[in-house]
Structures are given as structure tokens and as C-alpha cells.
Amino acid sequence: MILETRRNVEFPHRNVDKRPRKRPRLAWDAPPLPPPSTVFHPPLYYGPEFTGGLVPSFGYPNMFYNGLPRQGSPPWRPDDKDGHFSFVVGDTLTPRYQILSKMGEGTFGQVLECFDDKHKEAVAIKVIRSVPKYREAAMIEIDVLQRLARHDVGGSRCVQIRNWFDYRNHICIVFEKLGPSLYDFLRKNSYRSFPIDLVRELGRQLLESVAYMHDLRLIHTDLKPENILLVSSEYIKIPDYKFLSRPTRDGSYFKNLPKSSAIKLIDFGSTTLEHQDHSHIVSTRHYRAPEVILGVGWNYPCDLWSIGCILVELCSGEALFQTHENLEHLAMMERVLGPLPPQMVLRADRRSDRYFRRGAKLDWPEAATSRDSLKAVWKLPRLPNLIMQHVDHSAGDLIDLLLGLLRYDPTERLKAREALNHPFFTRSREQTISLTEWTRFISMMESLGRLQPFHLSFPKHPTFAPFRPLIRPNSSFKHTPIKASSSKSQNPITPLQKSTPFRLFKSTCITLTTAAALLFVNLQLKPAAIAAPVAPPPSTESKEQHVTLEEEERALEEHLTTHLPDVDSLRSLMEVKIRSRKLTEAVEVVDRLIKLEPEEPEWPVLKANIFTYSGEIDSAKASFEDILAKDPLRVEAYHGLVMAYSDAGLDLNEVESRIEEAMLRCKKENNHNDFRDFKLLLAQIRVIDGKHGEALKLYRELVKEEPADFRPYLCQGVIYTLLKKKDKAEEQFDKFRELVPENHPYREYFMENLIASKLFSEKTQREMAGSES
CATH class of the missing domain: 1.25.40.10 (Tetratricopeptide repeat domain)
Structure with missing residues (x-):
């Protein structure tokens, strides 16, 4: 008989929370568990802290639990060296919950799939490490979850907490069981982007969830695709028209789409009340707002910056700012969004001074740490060009929305409810697809009994006539x-x-x-x-000619990586990009030329013409109008x-x-x-x-x-x-x-x-x- 301690705090269980599952949940990230080894049964242990039948909760001296011996409990296993809970599939977390599998693991602890014997359903239980700081964070998360549950009557915005208990010095939080995260889905889909109509629906729900939190004076502070879960794990395969030229053996002819676009937010361990003291650093690196990096103070707008980064990732398949260092991160921001506002830089804290020179000018690329860092920054296109590479219709509305969400100054950034009223979400219904329509569409596809070739919103590839120098x-x-x-x-x-x-x-x-x-x-x-x-x-270029262009391009980029950019090298690189039909990259080179020669009148004209010939008519028209505004x-x-x-x-x-x-x-x-x-x-x-x-x-x-x-x-x-x-x-x-x-x-x-x-x-x-x- 093993002595264990537990405390249940039960929340009402509603029928709306029951979701029938047509197939078992995919394992996604969970690695296969090792076969059970010979189990060591420790002797009965009654430490001095168990005397008197009352056990203190570490980190919470005022909370006590009844130490009651229970029948049929699994043997006591010591935690691993990091404080993670040790278990074997089939063990029980209290007599009510039986462990079915391990769903994932993180810094906080583990998530286990369990069977709830009382309600006869599968649940997800977050088992926190037996480390005081993580136990404290778990109690904060429970408080936030209770606050959210009280106001979210339909349970449609954020993950629903079922109950929580303290088991063998591990805080255990019981949640409804959901599907994979958006990041998991992208990764299992070879990081292929979602159709724009699905991005629109996911973005709408995400903004509704964040607006709901902000109304309750809560700031999530850790929004990222890993913390956005699909409600269902089910998906269908459809032809992927972007990759039809690849061999069929690599599986690239098809991509997966979720059967339901319903999502919920999870992980409120870092959530902060508006009036609470704010830590200096919040958010996962890729989704961290500039005001956090510069130390000028953060609030609700930092969540909106994260949403902007997430939307770019959903429609491109890749994180917008893939970096792990502040200076490189700021350089990437300037590459994609333009220079940081001087007034914001001047307000930066002392720790950020080393990132700038000559006042508000970023110390880049002079202070770059490596050649790889330079390449990582210079390969990034401007935000409009990046979106137009992946989005067919609605590109203009999406770009405008993102420019509002990714404004440097947090006071000028769109608020959650303002973003929900943006034309990207409010255009006429023939241009958008709602959650109900998405589900109906997927059901129709399944009812056909076979896959039909269809095109939901995949980017089109304009066909360019071959380029040929006539000189x-x-x-x-x-x-x-x-x-x-x-x-x-x-x-x-x-x-x-x-x-x-x-x-x-x-x-x-x-x-x-x-x-x-x-x-x-x-x-x-x-x-x-x-x-x-x-x-x-x-006729089509020969292999030798193509290789020569690639080598020329590589040599020029290597030169520009190791030397200060000069007009001649950039102009040569631009010519190679055009001859290679890499028009978007050619525009990026022209942007660099404009920075070097801002008074040269021909570069804007050239850039606008490239827009025209690459099929980006709206961008071309806007560029020409800008030129005429300066010179009628x-x-x-x-x-x-x-x-x-x-x-x-x-x-x-x-x-x-x-x-x-x-x-x-x-x-x-x-x-x-x-x-x-x-x-x-x-x-x-x-x-x-x-x-x-x-x-x-x-x-x-x-x-x-x-x-x-x-x-x-x-x-x-x-x-x-x-x-x-x-x-x-x-x-x-x-x-x-x-x-x-x-x-x-x-x-x-x-x-x-x-x-x-x-x-x-x-x-x-x-x-x-x-x-x-």
C-alpha cells in the first residue's frame, strides 16, 4: 500500500464539451514509449513530511491535502533528474484516470492522454514537473483557466479545464482532449502552407479568442502555432498543385487539410493580468514584438504582433523571423518591414544600446555575428512580396491587415477587435469561407467517394516568356x-x-x-x-547555361556577404536574378540599390516595371503612381x-x-x-x-x-x-x-x-x- 496525496477541484461537465471522435487521435509528436522494464517496487515510504496526515503543497504553504492510503495505486516511481513524472502506460493517475499514451513533453512537464472512468471519455492531463517554480506557474495557469471558464459559456475560444489535482508532488490539470497544434499539422504536412480561405478562418477565430482575453484584462504573451490546437485530428488529402512536378514517390502530389477548421488556444502559464508586474522578456523568440526586444514596455499589443507573425507562417509554411539573437531579429524586421522608428529606438533601454550606432541606425551588417546570419537576413523579401509569393486572391487585403498587426509602434498597432473588422475578414461572402462552409465543403469532398482535382486558393504561377539578353x-x-x-x-x-x-x-x-x-x-x-x-x-536553356547562371549568382551573393554592398555588384546580381527569372528576388536587389542611391530616379522605375512583368499589377500601378506623385x-x-x-x-x-x-x-x-x-x-x-x-x-x-x-x-x-x-x-x-x-x-x-x-x-x-x- 502506497501513501499518495491528491486534491480534486471539479468543474461542471457540460454536454457541449463532448466531441465524438471518428478515429483515434494521431500520435503526432509523441515518440513511442519504451517497452516496460522490470518494475521496481519500492518499500513503503512514510517520510517526516507525511506525519499527522497533512502534507504541505511545496510552494504553497497554506494549502494542505489529506494523505490517505488508496488501494490499487501504481507503485511509487522516483521522478527523473529533471523532475518529470515517471510512469508506465496503463498506470493510473488516481483511480479515476488511466494513462493511455504520452501526447507530448515540454519545459513545464508532460501531457498524457488518459481515460476518464467517471465520464467515460478521453482527456488530456498536463502533469507539471515537481519543481517549485513550475508548480507556482501551474497554479497561476489554473487561476487564469478558471477565470476564462467562468465567462466563456460556450467553451469555444480557449481550451476547457475539467479539474485539477496534486498527485505525488505533481500538479495535474485535466483538459478536454483536442487535436494537433497548427505547428504539428504544418510539420506533418512538410511545412506546406494552408489555403488562404482556411488562413482567414483560423485568423478570425484566433483574433476572437485574443479579443475575449483582452476584454478580461488578460495578456496571453506566448501566442504561437504550437499553442493553437485544432479541435479535431481528422484530415483529408487533396492534390497539391504547387508540387505536381515532383516525383510521386515522395508523396508531394498531395497535401493534408483539416476536416474542421475549429481551433482553441492553450498554454496560459505565461498569461499576465494588465495590472500585474510585467517581466522583461515574454513570448517565444520568433513571435516576440519589437517593444519587448527594445525594453520599452509591453502590453496587449504584443499579442497582436504575434498573431501577425502566425498568419504569415500559416500562409507561407515558414516562420517569418527564424532567429535566436536580438540584433539579427531586429535586422530581419527592418528587412521585411522597413527601418525602426527613431523615436522608439531612442526610448530603448540600456541593454539595447549596443544594437545601434549613430543614434537610431541599426548596427547592421557591421555587427553581424556570421556569414550565415547575413544570408538569413538578406534572403528575406519585403512583406508584400512574401505574401504575393504564396497568396492568389485576397493578397491585398491580407497584406494591409498584416501591416496593421506588424506596426513597430505598439500604440499604432491594430487592436484585436479592430483587426476583426478589417476587410480581409469582412469582404462579401462569395470571397470568404466560414467555419460551417468549410465543414460542409470537406463533407462534400468525402461524399464523392474519391478525390476530385480542385483548387481552393493555391497560388498561381504566372508563365513568363524566356528572358534573353540581346546585347x-x-x-x-x-x-x-x-x-x-x-x-x-x-x-x-x-x-x-x-x-x-x-x-x-x-x-x-x-x-x-x-x-x-x-x-x-x-x-x-x-x-x-x-x-x-x-x-x-x-529554346530552353541548356543545363550548362543554367549552372553558369547559378554559379554567377552564388559568386555575387558570396561577394556581397563578405564585402560592403556596392552598386556595381548589386546591379550585376539584379541582372542575374532577372535572367534566372527570379523576379521577386530581383525586386529585393533593386530595393537595396534604392537604399544605396536614394536620389537615382531610374531604380524605382525599374522596380515598378519588374512588378508589371511578374504579374503583380497592383504593386506596379502603386509604384508608378508614387513616381508620378514626385515627378508629374x-x-x-x-x-x-x-x-x-x-x-x-x-x-x-x-x-x-x-x-x-x-x-x-x-x-x-x-x-x-x-x-x-x-x-x-x-x-x-x-x-x-x-x-x-x-x-x-x-x-x-x-x-x-x-x-x-x-x-x-x-x-x-x-x-x-x-x-x-x-x-x-x-x-x-x-x-x-x-x-x-x-x-x-x-x-x-x-x-x-x-x-x-x-x-x-x-x-x-x-x-x-x-x-x-
Whole structure:
């Protein structure tokens, strides 16, 4: 007979807490238990602390428990060296609970799956280590859980406590049994992201739970995917369209989705009341807010920062800030979100002074601890680019929500209930999917009896035409041209327009217009700052060429890791990224160039154009508008808007009206050069709309006004080629070659692109003729 102590504090058991389980819970993280060894039965032990039948609760001197001998108890096993409870499957925690398995282990102790003999159901019991500080934390958690249970009538937001007791110097907290954590689900799913509609539903529930806690003046302080549990363990497999190119043997054709999107918050051991003294450090590193790192004081907003990081992780599959060091963490924040506010840095405590130099400037990368640290920071994209890599629809709303949740200044950060009213959650119902709709959708999938290919919200991959540099190594032009995307017709679609020849002709018009009216809008431009033509799409790069690009990229990144960033190296890296079709990474390099040369006007134009050609039309439009806000007569920005509107299938009348207004302003200011450039741009719009006669009329006017300008001749030559008037086309090309100055810095570039444009247009004519026949 072994003496044991226990104290039960029972909470009412509601029917709403019973959840039928259709299959056993997955083991997830729990490692298989070792086979039971020969059990050592210690002799009866009656220590001096058990005298008198009263046993003090360590750390709580005013709490006492009846020391009563009980029949059928497991043998007394000493705790392990860390104070964890020792057990064997089949043992009992008091006669009521039988241990079924180990569900997990953490710093606090262990979580055991047990069978509740009284209510005939499985429960999860958190067995705290027999260490005073963890026992104290457990009592605080119990107090928080009681407070939450009193107000959460439906039990839908936070995990429900059943009861608690003190067993052999281990505080044991009994919970309803839930499914895996969101982190477990991601990990077992090879860290593949959740569909955006599921992220929306999970985010809504998470914010509701946190808003509920904040209303009770409670701050969780340790929000992370590990502390968010799915209510159910059940899931289904669906085709994963992002990985269809992988071999089937690695299981990548399918991904798992939870059958229910219902979640609950757990782990309130670090929860703090608003009025309590706040410890200096809270939150797990990856989800820690900047005010905690800087020591400027934290409160409710630190939970909202954590939620922002969690949402990024759910839609990308990876933690946003994967670091374990303060300086690197702050550098990652600045990489993703921009510089820290100076006023916040100046309020930082003394321990944070070593992270900054020259006032509020972060001491990075000078104080970086290793090359790996530099790479870890520089590989991170800006937040909008990161989200658009993984999200198809709703990307704009999600980005705006995240920018509100991840504001540096906690006083400006969104509150939980403000975030719940954000358009990301409140858009029309056809764009969102509720918890009930998600469950109905999953049930429908199961009722089909077999998997049907479907696409819930997986990111689409825009198809880019191959990039091909049209310059020789000794050319004065050192940037790689980018192919413009084909546009949609601005007019109502006719049967002719649906035909293959018409679509091909339309695409060709846009591509070759780039060679004419657009590329030469301003002779002093860096050609990479605006769209440039390409020759017919070349064959797929050879393996040797691909390896060479990879090696070149690796060498440049190694150089930039070990040296201070310089414009030439960054520009070369940008070119390699573009040639490798890594457009998002190219934008990141341009951002670095903008930091090095903030006064250089061409980098923002180049960045905006890359957005256009990578299909990020909203970002492109916003970038061009920013440029025009600073320089209302910037021709290249108007050209970029034309291409962005055209690619998005938007009406060009608005842009055309703005160009005409700019022309009037140029006329009033006697700005002859910009006036001609805008006129060339109007001619391009005519070509886009298929009005070649009107375009030719504008070009003739330009020739009449200034016969020595070679640009209109090249434009006319391209259009005549498209119209199958080879003699007239060649006449215009001859005039162009005659007029372009021998010493012009871009003459060679013009000539090479002229040849490519002619070859492409002739090839297109042949293909059109073949299609018509």
C-alpha cells in the first residue's frame, strides 16, 4: 500500500464539451514509449513530511491535502533528474484516470492522454514537473483557466479545464482532449502552407479568442502555432498543385487539410493580468514584438504582433523571423518591414544600446555575428512580396491587415477587435469561407467517394516568356531587357478576336511596340528602366547555361556577404536574378540599390516595371503612381502605367486622358522634348488598341515636326512589318539606320533590338499565315 496525496477541484461537465471522435487521435509528436522494464517496487515510504496526515503543497504553504492510503495505486516511481513524472502506460493517475499514451513533453512537464472512468471519455492531463517554480506557474495557469471558464459559456475560444489535482508532488490539470497544434499539422504536412480561405478562418477565430482575453484584462504573451490546437485530428488529402512536378514517390502530389477548421488556444502559464508586474522578456523568440526586444514596455499589443507573425507562417509554411539573437531579429524586421522608428529606438533601454550606432541606425551588417546570419537576413523579401509569393486572391487585403498587426509602434498597432473588422475578414461572402462552409465543403469532398482535382486558393504561377539578353558583352548597355506581357483587348471581344491569329497578333503588337514607341521614349534613359523587346522565345536553356547562371549568382551573393554592398555588384546580381527569372528576388536587389542611391530616379522605375512583368499589377500601378506623385511629367512612369493597365485588361482611356493633360502642361511650359515623348506614348496606345492608321498618322506628324529624330522611323518600320508592307517597312528602317548617330551610346543596342524585332515580326507573320490556312 502506497501513501499518495491528491486534491480534486471539479468543474461542471457540460454536454457541449463532448466531441465524438471518428478515429483515434494521431500520435503526432509523441515518440513511442519504451517497452516496460522490470518494475521496481519500492518499500513503503512514510517520510517526516507525511506525519499527522497533512502534507504541505511545496510552494504553497497554506494549502494542505489529506494523505490517505488508496488501494490499487501504481507503485511509487522516483521522478527523473529533471523532475518529470515517471510512469508506465496503463498506470493510473488516481483511480479515476488511466494513462493511455504520452501526447507530448515540454519545459513545464508532460501531457498524457488518459481515460476518464467517471465520464467515460478521453482527456488530456498536463502533469507539471515537481519543481517549485513550475508548480507556482501551474497554479497561476489554473487561476487564469478558471477565470476564462467562468465567462466563456460556450467553451469555444480557449481550451476547457475539467479539474485539477496534486498527485505525488505533481500538479495535474485535466483538459478536454483536442487535436494537433497548427505547428504539428504544418510539420506533418512538410511545412506546406494552408489555403488562404482556411488562413482567414483560423485568423478570425484566433483574433476572437485574443479579443475575449483582452476584454478580461488578460495578456496571453506566448501566442504561437504550437499553442493553437485544432479541435479535431481528422484530415483529408487533396492534390497539391504547387508540387505536381515532383516525383510521386515522395508523396508531394498531395497535401493534408483539416476536416474542421475549429481551433482553441492553450498554454496560459505565461498569461499576465494588465495590472500585474510585467517581466522583461515574454513570448517565444520568433513571435516576440519589437517593444519587448527594445525594453520599452509591453502590453496587449504584443499579442497582436504575434498573431501577425502566425498568419504569415500559416500562409507561407515558414516562420517569418527564424532567429535566436536580438540584433539579427531586429535586422530581419527592418528587412521585411522597413527601418525602426527613431523615436522608439531612442526610448530603448540600456541593454539595447549596443544594437545601434549613430543614434537610431541599426548596427547592421557591421555587427553581424556570421556569414550565415547575413544570408538569413538578406534572403528575406519585403512583406508584400512574401505574401504575393504564396497568396492568389485576397493578397491585398491580407497584406494591409498584416501591416496593421506588424506596426513597430505598439500604440499604432491594430487592436484585436479592430483587426476583426478589417476587410480581409469582412469582404462579401462569395470571397470568404466560414467555419460551417468549410465543414460542409470537406463533407462534400468525402461524399464523392474519391478525390476530385480542385483548387481552393493555391497560388498561381504566372508563365513568363524566356528572358534573353540581346546585347554582346562589349555593349555599352549592361542591363538585361525584359519582355512585355501580352495584353487583353480593351474593346468588346468579337469572334475574330477569339481566334488564335488575332491573339498572336495582339501579343506581337505589344511586344514590338515596346521596341518602338516605348523603348526610345527618352534617349537619355537607361534602357533597363523601361520595357525592351526580345527576339522569338529561345529554346530552353541548356543545363550548362543554367549552372553558369547559378554559379554567377552564388559568386555575387558570396561577394556581397563578405564585402560592403556596392552598386556595381548589386546591379550585376539584379541582372542575374532577372535572367534566372527570379523576379521577386530581383525586386529585393533593386530595393537595396534604392537604399544605396536614394536620389537615382531610374531604380524605382525599374522596380515598378519588374512588378508589371511578374504579374503583380497592383504593386506596379502603386509604384508608378508614387513616381508620378514626385515627378508629374515622368514619361517612363506613364509608359509603365500604360503597360500595367494593358496587362490587367483595364481601360486605357483614363491613362490617355492623364497623358493629354501632361502634354498640355508641357506645351504651356514650352517643354518640347517631353511633349514629343508623350506623343510617342499616345501612338503606342493607338497600336495597343489596334488603330495602326492613327498611330502612323501620329508618327508622320512627329517626323514632320522634327525630321532628324530617328525614333518615329523605327516605330513606323515595326508597324509596316506587322501590316505585311515589307517595302515600306524597310524604307523606314533604312531611314532609322541613317539617322541614329554613330557615337550614340545606345546605337549598338538599338541595332541589335531592331534585328530581333524584324525577325520576330517575320516569324509571327509566318505563323499567322499558317494558322489562317
